Amino acid sequence: MPAITTAPALPPLNAAPVTAGMRLAYVLQHFRLAYPDAPNVDIGYAASHPAITIIAGTGNFFQQNTPYPAAPNYRDWAGQRIPFFFDSQPEVPLLSLSPGRAEIGADIISAAFYLLSGWQEYFSDARDRHGRFPYAASVQKQYGFVDLPVANYYFDVLKTAVEHVTSQPLRPRRWAGGAPFAAFITHDIDNLRSSWKAPAKAALQHGQLLNFGQLAWQHFTQPDAWDNLEAVAAATAAHGAKSSFFILPESRPGANGTPNADYAVSPALLQRLEALKAQGCEISLHGSIGTATDAPHLVREVERLQHGAAGLRFHYLRWEPRQTPALVDAANWFPYDSTLGFAEHFGFRNSYCHPFYPFNFATGSEHGFLEIPLNVMDATLHHPNYLQLRAEEILPALRPMLAEIERFGGVATLLWHNDHFDPANQVTGPHQFDEIMGYLQQRGTAFLTGSEIVAEL
Ligand SMILES: [Zn+2]
Known part of the structure; x- marks a missing residue:
């Protein structure tokens, strides 16, 4: 039962x-x-x-x-x-x-x-x-x-x-010395080691033992297709942009069994992150299950990144409105957060396309960290629980929203998980990422990291 x-x-x-x-x-x-x-x-x-x-x-x-x-x-x-x-x-x-x-x-x-x-x-x-x-x-x-x-x-x-x-015309904020809007390109790193699992499971279910054996052998002898941070940074850099990576330093599942990372933050990974930082990428914290409502837990996690975090986004977009903002503020580690988007639909959770300071209901003024709202996540676009767009429908679906952001000189925040850069993903994969990036580039956006957005304000 x-x-x-x-x-x-x-x-x-x-x-x-x-x-x-x-x-x-x-x-x-x-x-x-x-x-x-x-x-x-x-x-x-x-x-x-x-x-x-x-x-x-x-x-x-x-x-x-x-x-x-x-x-x-x-x-x-x-x-x-x-x-x-x-x-x-x-x-x-x-x-x-x-x-x-x-x-x-x-x-x-x-x-x-x-x-x-x-x-x-x-x-x-x-x-x-x-x-x-x-x-x-x-x-x-x-x-x-x-x-x-x-x-x-x-x-x-x-x-x-x-x-x-x-009698004075006003124009919306401009970015990076004149761009009509900004784009914030982010990647939550939940998985680095699991690309083989879904195909292996399918092979087992179909009784294809040889195929299963090959996949398992590859898993233990070759780099995983999702262990691709450098390739992700290169795909972003191809459009003149810099990636912001959100690292999840907890591999044990959350208290309710929700999975966290499939990897550990090893010295080797920390070294790779340093190299990415040297290329201009940004390293931020992806707070694990439980950290959105537990301040000491959140602080312990940022310490595991060793060199701190440029900003924050919670895993599963967890956010308890009555608790999380005050906790992020009190942690005093994070100049910005970028959790506030709806997982179920792209768009504007606070009906606003600029970064903003969340309201502090306890004091009646604003919190001290900047919220850079999340507008679109890959999984939202095609997922059994969310939307069911086809590959060719994605950019046309997003274009009106991006045009609103451009119209008001706002920030377009995109979340493309590293596992969605797997070439096997043909619906919300690397090709769709390239299409969106090409569109943003052609519209003259300023690609900025979260820290650069904070600095502009
Ligand atoms: Zn996550």
Whole structure:
């Protein structure tokens, strides 16, 4: 009889009251990162008579601990149909301009805060079997906007208001001295030694003992096809980019049996990582199962990389919104994290295409590390649990999302596991990686490592 398992209890809520002033400060801080040339203009709610007035529309939503606001109202902006949360007066124009003043008819500050802060994840109890907030429970899924960076559209409304009031055109952030957007090319290293396992299992199942014997012999006598870090770095370098590797220093399975690495961090591997670093690659930590909710465990793991880690991403994209951000901050090891994407769908988990500082619900301000959101992972595109795209459908499916990132001068973060560089993978393999990289290159992206992105901000 199978054991009956229950999901572990979630950590308790630990949220300070979030005031309108906190929302405004957090959102405007990010607006100024997205538009670094924006002059100082008074932006606020009617009571303070600022040059740019936002019509308040939240009622008492932020005094409650409920995850979801009322359904959004849809308005057209910049050629897209955009959902506006906290839009309590749909009859009021989105933007009214008069000499020296502007009025924004929907509470885009609170709506941007809601999405950027990850409010839904923090206050929702929904978690999947890996302890993750599921895409199925998100407003992005419910209202169908996961592939639109809606918060960037809200900022575009605000930018238009600022341009009017100051008579000064604003342009989005540029990268590496002028590129219209950036791309962050990452590889989580879960497996280095297991390429033979699936074909060997298939051979056994079909009674092909000779074939099985050959595969087993190769495994013990020849390098594994997945032991390919240098080849991965070369495939990335062929497009003028540098790989960021996320190393998983735990080979024992997690407490619930979820697998971790199939390799150990040996002195020989550390030496190879040093050589990759010397080529300009970046080495970061891939926190193993359990580390997203256990600070000492996380710190022990980064120490096993010996030379520290440039940044962090959790294995299986594990992230407990009520606990992980504070833990990453307190570890004081990681200038950036890049875990926040939905495993189930490519797009924008926080509806934002720029790096951002996660909101600290306990203090009402921002955390000290930068989140570089994850936009697309190879396994998402073709997997029994996720999407089922064919090889030729992949780039066409991603192009509109990448165009949104380019439009707003954001960062496109790509996760291509090293085992997906196996030539035997013809659906989400090296060829599809090359196609996406070729597209990014042709669009004039700046390929940057996580540390370089942190330095630009
Ligand atoms: Zn992983």
